[in-house]
Amino acid sequence: MAETVRIERAVYGGAGLAHRISGAVAFVPFVLPEELVEIDAPSGANEAALQRVIEPAPTRIEPPCPHFGRCGGCQYQHAEYATQVEIKRDILRETMQRAGVNTLPEIASHTGEPWGYRNRVRFRLGKVEGLFRVGYSVRGTNAFLPITQCPIAAPLLWKAAVALLQLSENNIEAKLWLEAANEVEFFCNADLSRLQMTLLCARAKPAKKNSFARLCEALQQGVPELSGAGVLTGDARGGNTNFTEGWGIAGLAYRVADENYWVSRGGFFQVNRFLVEKLLPLVCVGRSGDIAWDLFAGVGLFSRVLARSFAQVTAVEANPSAANDLRISLGKLGSQHRSVQASTLEFLRGAVVQRERPALIVLDPPRAGAGVEACELLLKLAAPAVVYVSCDPTTLARDLVVLQRDYRIAEIHLVDLFPQTFHLETVVMLARR
Numbered sequence: 001m002a003e004t005v006r007i008e009r010a011v012y013g014g015a016g017l018a019h020r021i022s023g024a025v026a027f028v029p030f031v032l033p034e035e036l037v038e039i040d041a042p043s044g045a046n047e048a049a050l051q052r053v054i055e056p057a058p059t060r061i062e063p064p065c066p067h068f069g070r071c072g073g074c075q076y077q078h079a080e081y082a083t084q085v086e087i088k089r090d091i092l093r094e095t096m097q098r099a100g101v102n103t104l105p106e107i108a109s110h111t112g113e114p115w116g117y118r119n120r121v122r123f124r125l126g127k128v129e130g131l132f133r134v135g136y137s138v139r140g141t142n143a144f145l146p147i148t149q150c151p152i153a154a155p156l157l158w159k160a161a162v163a164l165l166q167l168s169e170n171n172i173e174a175k176l177w178l179e180a181a182n183e184v185e186f187f188c189n190a191d192l193s194r195l196q197m198t199l200l201c202a203r204a205k206p207a208k209k210n211s212f213a214r215l216c217e218a219l220q221q222g223v224p225e226l227s228g229a230g231v232l233t234g235d236a237r238g239g240n241t242n243f244t245e246g247w248g249i250a251g252l253a254y255r256v257a258d259e260n261y262w263v264s265r266g267g268f269f270q271v272n273r274f275l276v277e278k279l280l281p282l283v284c285v286g287r288s289g290d291i292a293w294d295l296f297a298g299v300g301l302f303s304r305v306l307a308r309s310f311a312q313v314t315a316v317e318a319n320p321s322a323a324n325d326l327r328i329s330l331g332k333l334g335s336q337h338r339s340v341q342a343s344t345l346e347f348l349r350g351a352v353v354q355r356e357r358p359a360l361i362v363l364d365p366p367r368a369g370a371g372v373e374a375c376e377l378l379l380k381l382a383a384p385a386v387v388y389v390s391c392d393p394t395t396l397a398r399d400l401v402v403l404q405r406d407y408r409i410a411e412i413h414l415v416d417l418f419p420q421t422f423h424l425e426t427v428v429m430l431a432r433r
């Protein structure tokens with residue numbers, strides 16, 4: 001049923017919240033706080049469709065991408081960039097307050113270039129009128145949405161996607177590999193000088209000898225930055241995959257803040273090629289002491305910088321490939337530093353019964369957060385300083401409610417690693433009371 005509502009505030013996930021005449025709550029996409037809009041929603045449903053903006057906010061703009069609204073990737077292209085950041089700050093503050101996080105300091109925000117920032121994209125592959133296309137999913141569905149551009153991706157990633165599609169029109173190897181693949185991932189370094197490609201295939205393809213290498217060599221003609229590529233076979237969503245083909249260099253050297261990181265093909269690295277330069281010093285600089293722990297360490301983004309000013313760094317990472325990169329990376333800095341391939345929880349359960357006590361603990365978990373048990377163990381370890389880096393404000397708030405028993409929030413920073421989308425990165429500096 002169509003109805004006119006006033007948007008009260010933005011909520012995490014990209015929607016705006018309004019109350020309907022019945023008193024029921026409606027979540028409306030692609031709106032801004034205080035806008036008067038016409039919505040449509042079946043009675044009983046909270047998710048509403050935006051029909052029309054009657055009174056637009058002064059900061060509403062024309063979304064630059066033609067796929068905005070249909071594509072599941074971006075939620076905020078209709079807002080000026082400064083407004084996006086303001087919205088995220090409000091959502092962060094409110095999420096903390098609702099969860100019961102006390103005495104929140106002013107949230108500092110850090111922003112960078114809001115377009116062309118992603119160093120990694122994963123496109124779906126599909127066919128339209130007999131030709132291969134790359135795309136994403138239609139918002140809220142699993143339907144394939146072919147796209148003609150992705151303005152949040154680094155230009156090199158889009159150039160590579162176009163070159164691959166063009167190749168598939170007359171190169172038999174490319175055609176066969178794209179038939180076999182469901183998705184293609186491109187990952188480049190910050191200065192766009194090197195590129196990795198991964199084709200994701202559900203089943204191993206009985207390939208002619210060297211056919212993948214021939215595809216990569218042909219692609220490299222048009223994209224000389226392509227330095228390596230692989231085929232990841234198996235159930236990518238279920239995590240049961242392995243590389244069945246490889247060509248060129250097996251990973252990417254990624255330079256940030258005078259450090260060289262090695263990211264093996266398929267490994268995690270922060271996705272914003274501009275802002276990681278700000279994130280790194282925010283977390284690490286100005287800290288020193290005997291022992292620092294870097295939990296959920298990835299390939300050692302923070303560990304390597306912490307090793308400049310701490311006598312001993314222990315880095316914990318569960319993913320075997322990242323843990324291997326981390327071991328080699330830290331090993332080069334001296335035998336006093338160590339990497340542990342384990343889950344953080346497993347590591348902390350062991351650590352509380354040992355004598356070692358760090359001066360600083362950095363933790364940067366995936367969206368699920370560290371979890372209540374890990375936070376209870378952190379309380380027992382009683383490090384004087386903890387830096388919590390989070391990509392999900394709801395799990396961050398849950399964990400801070402536990403940590404605030406012994407810690408006060410000294411600083412809280414919003415680092416906008418994901419412009420145009422609802423995702424937000426937070427860095428919280430905790431000081432033991």
Ligand SMILES: C[S@@+](CC[C@H](N)C(=O)[O-])C[C@H]1O[C@@H](n2cnc3c(N)ncnc32)[C@H](O)[C@@H]1O
Nearest residue numbers: 268296297298301317318319343344364365366
């Ligand atoms: C958000 S990333 C952060 C990585 C790193 N700090 C960085 O900034 O590049 C989270 C990392 O935690 C790892 N991870 C996921 N679950 C884990 C767990 N239970 N224990 C330890 N590491 C885990 C992932 O493999 C990933 O490398």
